[in-house]
Amino acid sequence: MFLARIDGTLTSTAKHATLEACRFLLGQRLDADGQASGEPIVLLDRLGARHGSTVLVSTDGDIARKWLGNTAPARLIVVGIVDQVYTG
């Protein structure tokens, strides 16, 4: 799992049928300093994360399979909205 900051949203008309009712967010993975790193990622969210939110992302697509069915091609899921991060 890792932390990501929500920087936007994404819409799509042509997509895999299992993703029809999904809300897509654009995020960037955060390092321990809170700096964005790597390429932007598309996240599936059912918790209502907002622009600027820090979220916990799981790369275990099992939850997507439970939500959307066995054929869902989805992996990066928002599993929590972060309240506070404490670092050394």
Added chain:
Amino acid sequence: MVRGRVVLNNAVESIRGTTLLLVEPVTADNLAARNGAGGGKTLVVADRLSPHEGQMVGFVEGREAANAYWPGNVPVDAYCALIVENYDFQPPNGPETQK
């Protein structure tokens, strides 16, 4: 960004008939600039949506990519899950401060 297609001559049986795209991930700077550039490390993704070259797509990596072929067992680790219609991307301090 879709950069092209890949056609196989000989291939393992289980991947035959799978359409393959060459895609380039988009960096934060390029995403914010909306300049049509990618900038990431090119990879091959399986596809059934038939996007055009130059279109932006969302792909999934890892074993979840093969979910799309369940209960079949196709040996792919990346799959084109959506074609991007529009997006809003506004990092807090502008793209120039992104790592």
